[in-house]
Amino acid sequence: MKFHEALARTLKAHGVQKIFGLMGDANLYAVDSFVRDAGGQFFPVVNEATCVLAANGYARISGELGVASVTHGPALTNTVTALVEGVRERTPILVLAGDTAVVDKENIQSISQRDIVMPTGAGFEQLRTPETLGEDVAVAIHRAHTERRPVVLNIPVDFQWLDVDYEEPQGVWWVRPSAATPGADDLDVAAGIVASAKRPIVLAGRGGGQAREALVRLAERIGAPLATTLRGRDLFRGEPHDLHIFGTLSHEIASEVIADSDCVIAFGAGLNKWTTADHTLLKGKAVVQIDSDLEAIGRFEGVTAGVHGDSGAVATALADLLDEAEVPSSGYASEALAKRLAEFRVEDTFVDQSTDETVDMRTAILKIDAAFPQDRSLVFDGGRFVMHSYHLFHVKHPNDYVHTVNFGSIGLGLGNAIGAAQASDRPTLLVAGDGGFMLGNVGELNSAVRHGADLVVVILNDGAYGAEHVQFRAKGMDPTPSMFDWPEFADVAESLGARGYTVRNLKELDEVLAELPNRDRPVLIDVKLDPDKVTIPH
Known part of the structure; x- marks a missing residue:
């Protein structure tokens, strides 16, 4: 069969069901075969x-490999920021990138594609010859999974119509990582530190997301309050x-409890400068870090003890060791603390500043969070608004949240949301x-419409x-250079096939939110804010 047909069938044989892409000279026939012959989307x-x-x-929400397809030259250079974001998010992505023919040295879209990819931190795999198609695709997929980053598979355009002998992929090229078995000595050291703690806290990151029951049991056993990183949001x-x-x-209550604690037991949490407030929150505390990723332990600063292992297995083992030693509970997670947390309401921490023409962002977030179905995928773009959004919006599980500001860029939210x-x-x-x-790229709202995205x-x-x-x-300066007279986003949304709403006050917000259950297409809600009343939490 033709190379482009074999490529499509190879991808499908590796379990690829969906590809997000933009067609051009170097990928249109493979994409067509993937849909028509291989039955993919x-x-x-x-x-x-x-x-x-x-x-x-898509990969973040599904837990599967994300696959993208682009053509050569400027198509690949357009992906650079997205590649960096995927690398820093540690997402397994296969990017099928066409390349110009080696013999076509005057092609206007020719560029050294390896040199474009390598500075992003993504992997680069060259599809060497039509005969090595099966092996090269398998290696690229293997690398994306095991290295947990995007890998660009570079495919010369002149291969597309060559004849190849297709062979169904054989054997297993990658397996999901199994739980690492913690070392007995490391467990004993960690258990000793936990046993001596008077005011411990159990902290979970995204890596502890599958161990909720075991972490709660350990926290109850040692009398520890529970907390999460931003990526582990809402686990508890x-x-x-x-x-x-x-x-x-x-x-404010969490800050007080954290400051007073003497031991942090971190499961699947990287302990970066945002989690640790530039490492000040861990100063003077014993820190036990547990992670299935060996490289994560001590990545940002030294810890008192490290345990390489699965979060659930280690939490269970620690609780068992403490039971055997009959170590008493610390009592730090007291009834008084539970009462304070139960009575805490974000609404009581600020005075609503909504008017007839603008809405207080904090009130808007709380209303939207409550009105939107709780079983949802949640994606944030970047911007000043995001600090309040981080702690006022919620998800049922950390895996329902897609983080998009690993590179500090704005504008990455809509693309991620389409995949999610x-x-x-x-x-x-x-x-x-x-x-x-x-x-x-506001035009991507039409992509969401065309693909029937909820x-x-x-x-x-x-x-x-x-x-x-x-x-x-x-600095007492005129902010005019930072301000824009945008078009009415609701009108733009309607022109792109979505449903658009403009919200200028709380009454209009309530009316729009009441309409949400009746949506039959993507919806855009433009909430007008006063730029001088947008606060940043400290």
């Missing part, structure tokens, strides 16, 4: 960056001693700022680049 988008972002969002929601997010986003919406039958909620929405986009619209606006104001 192809989701065309407007910009090549979105191909990779959508693959990232509903538990009486849940402190919510540990770090720079902690609320194709990864499950749950609705997807994207929260973006006005600048990020525009930068992220997607609601909330734009928290202050009519400005917020981070720059607040800096101008802080």
Whole structure:
């Protein structure tokens, strides 16, 4: 058969069901074969960056390999920021990139594609010859899974119509990692530290997301409050001693409890500078770090003890060791603390500043969070709004949340949300700022419409680049250069086939939220904010 047909069948044989892409000279025939002959699904988008972002969002929600397809030259250079984001998020993504023919040295789209990819941190795999198709595809998929990053498979355009002998992939090229068995000595050291703690806290990151029951049991056993990193958000929601997010986003009660603690037992948490507030929150405390990723232990600073192992297995083993030694509970997770946490209401921490023309962002977030189905995928873009969004929006499980600001870029939310919406039958909620929405290619809203995504986009619209606006104001300068007279986003949404709403006050917000259960297409809600009333939590 032809090479492009063999490529499509090889991908399908490796379990690839969905590809996000933009067609061009070097990938159109393979994409066509993937749909027509292999029975796969192809989701065309407007910009090549979105191909990779959508693959990232899909992989994060589904837990499977994300796959993107682009053609050569400028198509690949358009993906650079998205590749960096995928690398830093440690997402397994296969990017099928066409390349110009070696003999066509004057091709206007010719560029050294390896040199484009390597600085992003993504992997690069060259498809060597038509005869090595099966092996090269398998190696690229293997690398994406095991290295947990995007891998670009570079495919010369002149291979497409060559004849090849297709062979069904044989054997197993990768397996899901199994739980690492903790060392007995490491467990004994960790157990000794935990046993001597008077005010311990159990902290979970995304890596501890599958061990909720075991972590709660350990916390109850040692009398420890529970907390999570931003990536582990809401893992312990509903538990009486849940402190919510540990770090720079902690609320006042959590901050007090964390400051007073003497031991942090971290499961699957990287302990970066945001979780640790530039490492100040761990100063003077014993730190026990447990992670199935050996490289994560002590990555950012030294810890008192490290245990390489599965979070659930280690938590269970520690609880058993403490039972055997009849170590008493610390009592730090007291009834008084549970009562304080139960009575804590975010609404009581601020005065609503909504008017007839603008909405207080904090109130808007709380209302939207409560009105939108709780079983959802949640995606944030980047921007000034995101700090409140991080701790006021919720998910049922950390795996339902897609993080998009690993590279500090705005504009990556919509692409990720399109992929997330194709990864499950749950609705997807994207929260973006006005600048990020525009930068992220507003035309992709039509991609969501065309693909029937159950997607609601909330734009928290202050009519400005917020981070720059607040800096101008802080120095007593005119913020006009940071402000924009955007088009009415609701009208833009309608023109792209979505349903658009404009919200200028709380009454209009309530009316729009009441309409959400009746949606039959992607929805955009443009919430008007006063840029001088957008606060940043401290």
